[in-house]
Amino acid sequence: MSESVQETAKFIVVANRLPVDRIVNDDSTVDWRSSPGGLVTALEPVMQARGGAWIGWHGAADEQVEPFHHDGYDVIPVALSELEVERYYEGFSNATLWPLYHNCIAEPVFHREWWDAYRRVNRRFAQAAADRAEHGATVWVQDYQLQLVPQLLREMRPDLRIGFFLHIPFPPIELFNRLPWRNGIINGLLGADLVGFQTPGHGSNFLRLARRQPGIEGARGRVHLSDGRMVTAKAFPISIDAAGMAELANSPKVQAEARKLRADLGDPSTILFGVDRLDYSKGLRNRVRAVGELFDSGELNPEEVVYLQLATPSRERVEEYRILRDDIDLLVGRINSKSASLARSAVNYRYTSVPRETLTGMYQIADVMLVTPLLDGMNLVAKEYLACRSRSDSALVLSEFAGAALELKQAYMVNPYDIDGMKATILRAVHDSPRVKARKMRAMRRQVFEHDIDLWADSFLNQLEGE
Ligand SMILES: O=P(O)(O)OC[C@H]1O[C@H](O[C@H]2O[C@H](CO)[C@@H](O)[C@H](O)[C@H]2O)[C@H](O)[C@@H](O)[C@@H]1O
Numbered sequence: 001m002s003e004s005v006q007e008t009a010k011f012i013v014v015a016n017r018l019p020v021d022r023i024v025n026d027d028s029t030v031d032w033r034s035s036p037g038g039l040v041t042a043l044e045p046v047m048q049a050r051g052g053a054w055i056g057w058h059g060a061a062d063e064q065v066e067p068f069h070h071d072g073y074d075v076i077p078v079a080l081s082e083l084e085v086e087r088y089y090e091g092f093s094n095a096t097l098w099p100l101y102h103n104c105i106a107e108p109v110f111h112r113e114w115w116d117a118y119r120r121v122n123r124r125f126a127q128a129a130a131d132r133a134e135h136g137a138t139v140w141v142q143d144y145q146l147q148l149v150p151q152l153l154r155e156m157r158p159d160l161r162i163g164f165f166l167h168i169p170f171p172p173i174e175l176f177n178r179l180p181w182r183n184g185i186i187n188g189l190l191g192a193d194l195v196g197f198q199t200p201g202h203g204s205n206f207l208r209l210a211r212r213q214p215g216i217e218g219a220r221g222r223v224h225l226s227d228g229r230m231v232t233a234k235a236f237p238i239s240i241d242a243a244g245m246a247e248l249a250n251s252p253k254v255q256a257e258a259r260k261l262r263a264d265l266g267d268p269s270t271i272l273f274g275v276d277r278l279d280y281s282k283g284l285r286n287r288v289r290a291v292g293e294l295f296d297s298g299e300l301n302p303e304e305v306v307y308l309q310l311a312t313p314s315r316e317r318v319e320e321y322r323i324l325r326d327d328i329d330l331l332v333g334r335i336n337s338k339s340a341s342l343a344r345s346a347v348n349y350r351y352t353s354v355p356r357e358t359l360t361g362m363y364q365i366a367d368v369m370l371v372t373p374l375l376d377g378m379n380l381v382a383k384e385y386l387a388c389r390s391r392s393d394s395a396l397v398l399s400e401f402a403g404a405a406l407e408l409k410q411a412y413m414v415n416p417y418d419i420d421g422m423k424a425t426i427l428r429a430v431h432d433s434p435r436v437k438a439r440k441m442r443a444m445r446r447q448v449f450e451h452d453i454d455l456w457a458d459s460f461l462n463q464l465e466g467e
């Protein structure tokens with residue numbers, strides 16, 4: 001395969017994020033770092049297998065970066081100004097749409113200038129795809145930051161096959177209809193031939209709204225537009241490269257890392273583990289409270305049990321995320337000040353991201369994995385744990401409001417709003433017999449290995465290309 005960047009591509013992914021972030025250091029030197037979040041984890045192996053071009057923002061403001069070749073595909077950076085980062089990314093995407101689509105856990109903020117920036121930036125992404133696509137190419141647009149791209153791209157290039165996948169929940173009509181620009185968003189999405197969702201419920205919410213648009217009729221997962229086009233909406237639950245992760249987990253390097261991590265934590269008899277972007281949708285406040293109360297009451301003994309929680313920095317300039325960071329610092333500090341032995345802390349909390357090998361090592365030492373979002377499109381962390389941890393005496397505590405809960409039915413299921421219920425379930429996950437845990441793990445691991453990222457990409461793209 002050629003190592004130089006191609007002028008055009010017959011397969012293109014368009015996402016707000018590129019797989020790598022450009023970091024400009026204080027001394028003006030430049031580093032590239034792996035981008036945060038599950039979207040990148042999921043799409044990287046798809047691009048490595050298929051080749052083509054990935055169009056996205058490189059994570060730094062006011063910087064023009066030339067296209068480059070990376071891991072078997074072309075990376076086409078789209079530039080954003082500082083004001084666009086503020087209004088399109090932090091504003092409309094992450095202070096309007098993100099809370100609105102996550103059940104208004106935080107109050108969505110509506111500003112007309114943010115919407116204007118969102119439209120302008122969506123047009124830039126659509127233009128970049130139109131310029132790069134071969135005649136008849138397949139273009140796969142990703143996520144809530146780019147919901148206008150399908151329609152804009154179709155106007156520019158009617159010859160293309162256009163797919164769209166939403167990684168986060170699509171809200172019920174009563175919430176979506178608060179959005180002053182709701183028709184713009186629905187029409188934007190209807191520019192695609194196929195719109196994919198994480199769960200059937202999200203797809204039905206979208207179809208109900210689409211059918212209310214003038215001139216649109218629909219039945220059985222499809223809508224017919226007045227121009228004769230047909231748009232299909234369907235669930236395609238996203239997944240991970242399960243075999244690749246298992247291989248990494250079993251490598252001598254990660255095994256050694258796991259042993260060292262366990263020793264560094266003081267070799268406790270039980271390790272509870274959580275890893276999340278520091279986002280209010282992930283339910284960290286309630287999770288930390290629940291575990292803290294278990295330490296307080298002595299139901300978990302801090303001499304024997306450690307709770308390791310990694311929170312990866314996310315959207316740090318958005319108000320709600322700053323407040324959350326302070327809240328978690330405070331909660332963890334309180335627990336440790338009460339229950340810490342001199343030798344080690346009950347809660348080992350790290351506000352950082354870690355290399356893939358280290359994270360894999362952490363999954364390996366986690367006796368009980370805590371995944372308790374208030375609402376989550378899918379949650380790949382739950383699936384990664386299952387792929388990496390082959391020991392049968394393991395337990396996954398999972399929120400019923402994560403998309404993953406529809407597939408991982410044998411998990412220790414919790415309502416993350418019910419702190420007492422969560423405490424009882426965590427204790428069950430710690431104390432259940434190895435036989436009970438083994439049965440659950442076997443069934444869930446089978447599900448993850450049989451429904452991996454290749455199956456996700458193939459099902460979506462085969463359907464799109466057959467439409
Ligand atoms: O790009 P950021 O603003 O730093 O945020 C990171 C990503 O977060 C979201 O991830 C979602 O996608 C996952 C994979 O489908 C899914 O498991 C998870 O439930 C979602 O929250 C966001 O949707 C991405 O666009 C961001 O890149």
Ligand SMILES: O=c1ccn([C@@H]2O[C@H](COP(=O)(O)OP(=O)(O)O)[C@@H](O)[C@H]2O)c(=O)[nH]1
Pocket residue numbers: 036037038039041275276277312352353354355356359378379380381382384
């Ligand atoms: O230090 C870290 C912490 C997390 N992750 C990855 O971030 C992704 C989180 O995806 P998920 O779907 O659980 O949630 P999102 O952050 O996308 O909402 C997973 O693939 C993790 O392996 C990572 O690469 N480094």
